[in-house]
Amino acid sequence: MKGLNPGGVWAIYRAEMQRTVRTIFQSVAAPVLTTALYFVVFGGAIGSRIREVDGVAYGSFIVPGLMMLSILTQSISNASIGIYFPKFTGTIFEILSAPLSSTEAVIAYVGAAATKSMIIALIILATATLFVQVRIDHPLWMTAFLVLVSVAFSLFGFIIGIWAKNFEQLAMIPTLVVTPLTFLGGSFYSIKMLPPFWQTVSLFNPVVYLISGFRWSFYGQGDVSVVTSLGFTLTFIVVCFAALAWIFRVGWRLRP
Amino acid sequence: MPPMIHCVGVAKRYATGFLALDGVDLSIEKGEIFALLGPNGAGKTTLIGVICGIVSMTAGKVLVAGHDVRRDYRAARQAIGLVPQEIALDIFATVLATVSFSRRLFGRPSDPAYVERLLKELSLWDKRHARVVELSGGMKRRVMIAKALSHQPDVLFLDEPTAGVDVNLRRDMWALVRRLRDEGVTVILTTHYIEEAEEMADRVGVIDKGRILLVEDKGALMRKLGKRRLTLRLHNPLAAPPEALAGWPIALEDGGLSLTYAFDAASEDTGVSTLLKRLAEAGVDFTDLETTKSSLEDIFVDLIGGAA
Ligand SMILES: Nc1ncnc2c1ncn2[C@@H]1O[C@H](COP(=O)(O)OP(=O)(O)OP(=O)(O)O)[C@@H](O)[C@H]1O
Ligand SMILES: [Mg+2]
Numbered sequence A: 001m002k003g004l005n006p007g008g009v010w011a012i013y014r015a016e017m018q019r020t021v022r023t024i025f026q027s028v029a030a031p032v033l034t035t036a037l038y039f040v041v042f043g044g045a046i047g048s049r050i051r052e053v054d055g056v057a058y059g060s061f062i063v064p065g066l067m068m069l070s071i072l073t074q075s076i077s078n079a080s081i082g083i084y085f086p087k088f089t090g091t092i093f094e095i096l097s098a099p100l101s102s103t104e105a106v107i108a109y110v111g112a113a114a115t116k117s118m119i120i121a122l123i124i125l126a127t128a129t130l131f132v133q134v135r136i137d138h139p140l141w142m143t144a145f146l147v148l149v150s151v152a153f154s155l156f157g158f159i160i161g162i163w164a165k166n167f168e169q170l171a172m173i174p175t176l177v178v179t180p181l182t183f184l185g186g187s188f189y190s191i192k193m194l195p196p197f198w199q200t201v202s203l204f205n206p207v208v209y210l211i212s213g214f215r216w217s218f219y220g221q222g223d224v225s226v227v228t229s230l231g232f233t234l235t236f237i238v239v240c241f242a243a244l245a246w247i248f249r250v251g252w253r254l255r256p
Numbered sequence B: 001m002p003p004m005i006h007c008v009g010v011a012k013r014y015a016t017g018f019l020a021l022d023g024v025d026l027s028i029e030k031g032e033i034f035a036l037l038g039p040n041g042a043g044k045t046t047l048i049g050v051i052c053g054i055v056s057m058t059a060g061k062v063l064v065a066g067h068d069v070r071r072d073y074r075a076a077r078q079a080i081g082l083v084p085q086e087i088a089l090d091i092f093a094t095v096l097a098t099v100s101f102s103r104r105l106f107g108r109p110s111d112p113a114y115v116e117r118l119l120k121e122l123s124l125w126d127k128r129h130a131r132v133v134e135l136s137g138g139m140k141r142r143v144m145i146a147k148a149l150s151h152q153p154d155v156l157f158l159d160e161p162t163a164g165v166d167v168n169l170r171r172d173m174w175a176l177v178r179r180l181r182d183e184g185v186t187v188i189l190t191t192h193y194i195e196e197a198e199e200m201a202d203r204v205g206v207i208d209k210g211r212i213l214l215v216e217d218k219g220a221l222m223r224k225l226g227k228r229r230l231t232l233r234l235h236n237p238l239a240a241p242p243e244a245l246a247g248w249p250i251a252l253e254d255g256g257l258s259l260t261y262a263f264d265a266a267s268e269d270t271g272v273s274t275l276l277k278r279l280a281e282a283g284v285d286f287t288d289l290e291t292t293k294s295s296l297e298d299i300f301v302d303l304i305g306g307a308a
Helices: A006-022 A024-046 A058-089 A092-096 A102-131 A139-163 A167-183 A196-202 A206-219 A226-250 B044-052 B073-078 B095-105 B112-121 B137-149 B167-182 B194-200 B218-225 B272-281 B296-307
Strands: B005-013 B019-028 B033-037 B059-064 B080-083 B155-159 B186-191 B203-208 B211-217 B227-234 B250-253 B258-264 B286-293
Touching: A006 A024, A006 A058, A006 A102, A006 B095, A024 A058, A024 A102, A058 A092, A058 A102, A058 A139, A058 A167, A058 A206, A092 B095, A102 A139, A102 A226, A139 A167, A139 A206, A139 A226, A167 A206, A206 A226, B005 B044, B019 B044, B019 B203, B019 B211, B033 B194, B044 B059, B044 B080, B044 B155, B044 B186, B059 B073, B073 B080, B080 B137, B095 B112, B095 B137, B112 B137, B112 B167, B137 B155, B137 B167, B155 B167, B167 B186, B167 B194, B186 B194, B194 B218, B203 B218, B211 B218, B227 B272, B258 B272
Parallel strands: B033 B186, B033 B203, B080 B155, B155 B186
Antiparallel strands: B005 B019, B005 B059, B203 B211, B227 B258, B227 B286, B250 B258
16 A cells, blocks of 8 residues: 555645635634624623633633634534535545545545634634734644644544434534533633532533633633643544544445 | 456445345456446446445455555556546536546646646537536536546546437547547446447446346357347247248247247348248248347346356
8 A cells, every 4th residue: 555645635625625715705704703793792791790700801711712612613514514515415436436545535624624613713813802802821832722622623523524414413413512512611601600510510521621721821721720631632633533443444434 | 467457256235235246256458448238226336336446345356457456445546537327526616626636636746738638528628617517417427527537547437428418428428438448548338228338348248136147249249139030920820830941940939820030130141031931932921020139138038047
């Protein structure tokens, strides 16, 4: 099995990015608009009651959570649609019959989905600076979390895209699982603000760890330690990779 | 030189439990035009899927240009261009973009001159900046062919290339197939129609119920298939064939009311006029006559009957 096919990976990556450009409104304008609304609603309404959290102004405090919220939803939807759509239209035959390893296909699709959600997260960050003051204490860690979480959830989205047999299933996990977990994961509050029982419950929510680590990279404090956050993110990536390796080995829902 | 395609004991059982390929052995030489002939559901598309890496095989082994399609899949797939039975295209991409995408997907460096020639040959050049969604069905089919040839494969699979295709496209397609053959490209096509196999192929394989029933040179097969039957409706039933026709390949059917004669339509002397003369001399009257060509169905009946 000699010879890699970087040209093929690049071809898919480019085609996926072009798809984004084609649908520039849904891809970029929609998340930016949503974020602006969050600022108006949460920042404006709640921010007038909660002045600050852990010494950070409330408006600034929610920025990492908002970015994380869009990274999770965008990564999952980009990656799942990226692979589901060719399955749906039949164009997947071309990918399956190309001289491309499954790892290369994953790199291309997941890479494109992760790139897109990182770009959107950065656009949201830029939008946020128009409303509130944002400080980034650990830019390198911020970048690391941005990349790792985008990749992790793009992998997860890719798995959903392979698993889904129809559009309902495609939307099911994001709406029923990810969005609730994200909202309850401390996007808009610190879990320290919750009663002790709910604090404990929150620790079972994986999204808490992601948001906490990300917020730490901005303001130097999180709900759990940054090492735990990082460890959790890496574990999630490994689990997704293992699942994908199994999927490709048995051809599950890809090759009849 | 290894055969272009070499299948040994290829079997495919789908998740439904259905056995679509049941031990296929098949060898196709480099530079051949090979027609795979078979009725609906025979397993043609499944076999192509297995060779091209779209369908996982349950058992057996496939080599493409000597490369195992599982172990050495890169080299094997590099050699293959596939035009599937169903049109499947990214409808928002332009013609040029989607064809170039296919070429890059196979890791080939860009070659605008080749792509231009290909698109011109398929009458797509004027449409190169059009989005696929704006094309007619026939043009989409041409795009599928251009994509399959974009990386200059050594073997081209055409899965039912002429289904729903007009005369122009059919003619262009056959011209293209001949050009490819002249360049040494192996072409494998599937079809339901004997005529199509007759027109294009060097060799013909017949598949049914997941088994290859026969593989033969077109000439030999056409001799078999070229058989015609003459059927005479007799005025009065005969108990036995007339003395004068002893040793002729004739048979009485329908309680002696019809007489059939099998003959080779391609031969100089079909014997039909002699037969009719002898019958007249023997005083056998008939009310009607018809001749029929043996159809694909007849051949299957023959083949399956012969195997049983
Ligand atoms: N994904 C699948 N799951 C289950 N059965 C399948 C699947 N694909 C094909 N089959 C069955 O396998 C058999 C062979 O199908 P195949 O598509 O290979 O036939 P074919 O010779 O190409 O027929 P046609 O001339 O109609 O295109 C059929 O009975 C079909 O129903
Ligand atoms: Mg078919």
